Amino acid sequence: MAADRDEKTAEGTVRRIYLDNNATTPVDPRVFKAMRPFLEEDFGNASSLHVYGQAARKAVEDARERVAALIGASSEEIYFTSGGTESDNWALRGVTAASEKETLHLITSTIEHPAVLRTSEQLEREGYRVSFVSVDRDGKVSLDELSTAVNEQTVLISVMLANHEVGTIQPLGEIVKIGREHGIAVHTDAVQAVGKIPVDVGKLEVDLLSISSHKIHGPKGVGALYIRKGTEIAPLITGGGQERTMRAGTENVPGIVGFGEACRLAREELGEREGRVALLRDRLPAGSRERIPHVRFNGHQTDRLPGTLSVSFEHVEGEAIVLSLDNEGIAVSSGSACASGSSEPSPVLLAMGLGSELAQGSIRFSLGKDNLEEEVDRVLDVLPRIVERLRAMSPRAR
Numbered sequence: 001m002a003a004d005r006d007e008k009t010a011e012g013t014v015r016r017i018y019l020d021n022n023a024t025t026p027v028d029p030r031v032f033k034a035m036r037p038f039l040e041e042d043f044g045n046a047s048s049l050h051v052y053g054q055a056a057r058k059a060v061e062d063a064r065e066r067v068a069a070l071i072g073a074s075s076e077e078i079y080f081t082s083g084g085t086e087s088d089n090w091a092l093r094g095v096t097a098a099s100e101k102e103t104l105h106l107i108t109s110t111i112e113h114p115a116v117l118r119t120s121e122q123l124e125r126e127g128y129r130v131s132f133v134s135v136d137r138d139g140k141v142s143l144d145e146l147s148t149a150v151n152e153q154t155v156l157i158s159v160m161l162a163n164h165e166v167g168t169i170q171p172l173g174e175i176v177k178i179g180r181e182h183g184i185a186v187h188t189d190a191v192q193a194v195g196k197i198p199v200d201v202g203k204l205e206v207d208l209l210s211i212s213s214h215k216i217h218g219p220k221g222v223g224a225l226y227i228r229k230g231t232e233i234a235p236l237i238t239g240g241g242q243e244r245t246m247r248a249g250t251e252n253v254p255g256i257v258g259f260g261e262a263c264r265l266a267r268e269e270l271g272e273r274e275g276r277v278a279l280l281r282d283r284l285p286a287g288s289r290e291r292i293p294h295v296r297f298n299g300h301q302t303d304r305l306p307g308t309l310s311v312s313f314e315h316v317e318g319e320a321i322v323l324s325l326d327n328e329g330i331a332v333s334s335g336s337a338c339a340s341g342s343s344e345p346s347p348v349l350l351a352m353g354l355g356s357e358l359a360q361g362s363i364r365f366s367l368g369k370d371n372l373e374e375e376v377d378r379v380l381d382v383l384p385r386i387v388e389r390l391r392a393m394s395p396r397a398r
């Protein structure tokens with residue numbers, strides 16, 4: 001596996017190290033193996049009556065059970081989508097569309113993924129009211145502000161389970177309690193949490209939960225929305241009768257099969273992955289604190305994802321660090337991938353109260369199940385030199 005990451009360049013052999021697993025993950029070879037027959041001989045349309053269709057239908061339903069098992073749901077509560085973004089859109093748009101209240105109000109947080117934030121803003125333009133609840137320095141949602149925001153018109157609370165940039169895990173139990181007291185549906189974007197920490201909808205008691213396949217070593221372009229039985233929600237895509245008329249369109253059978261296999265593997269290996277990845281992640285602050293002055297580690301120190309580490313460096317641009325690390329064969333990100341290409345400071349870090357200079361001087365490491373100790377040690381070897389060199393050139397450092 002590791003040998004695959006060596007790349008011959010004009011300068012010699014570069015050992016590529018991938019530490020951007022919150023952006024996406026490589027498809028696990030076992031997942032690819034499971035998908036392959038559904039691209040070749042078992043190519044049928046899952047709605048067809050013949051043998052080809054039956055094979056595809058069985059594979060889709062087996063995958064549904066695997067996804068359900070990973071989050072403690074029953075398979076009828078799993079609806080396949082094209083990914084996390086669609087699941088988030090459906091939760092917000094579907095619940096509001098199904099409500100009979102007159103002026104609709106939603107509650108979300110300021111550090112959601114753009115799939116929720118931009119959709120909420122669009123709903124605002126369409127006449128809905130939205131409260132964006134703030135977070136503290138660690139990225140935890142203010143429960144006081146959230147309860148105060150609730151009113152007669154509130155139809156949905158949507159707060160992510162774990163943040164994509166800093167990894168902070170939200171107090172979903174408390175949030176669901178507030179929702180229940182007022183009869184308000186609760187959605188959580190669990191795209192970064194599922195497969196990395198235990199997620200059980202029976203314990204969380206949320207009504208809707210978004211998952212994405214490509215964050216857990218499944219293929220891109222497939223995901224699911226968990227919809228608790230009895231939740232009022234309108235379809236997002238109408239057409240043929242797929243997904244029990246709730247999400248039309250011929251099923252992405254190979255994608256769904258891969259997603260199902262990725263969920264099965266995540267469930268089987270969760271405990272081992274979680275512990276190993278957290279140990280690797282913890283080497284980074286331990287090793288860089290003494291070697292790099294003026295750094296800050298963002299996010300909650302205990303309630304957080306095992307593989308995520310957001311670091312802010314004073315007097316240096318995060319993007320410059322990302323590019324320098326890339327030159328050394330190390331892939332990390334500055335802020336979320338969706339915001340890359342823009343040099344705006346991370347909205348998540350700003351919402352957590354970081355100044356814009358410090359937010360702009362931030363990078364995100366996100367480790368996954370395939371990372372190795374020696375890869376982290378290589379980062380600890382090159383990062384201090386990079387930061388020192390960039391600071392020496394930075395007008396901000398003077």
Ligand SMILES: Cc1ncc(COP(=O)(O)O)c(C=O)c1O
Nearest residue numbers: 083084085113115164191192212
């Ligand atoms: C928290 C969160 N929600 C939603 C998404 C979007 O998922 P997808 O890429 O499957 O559309 C992402 C992807 O970065 C994410 O991190």
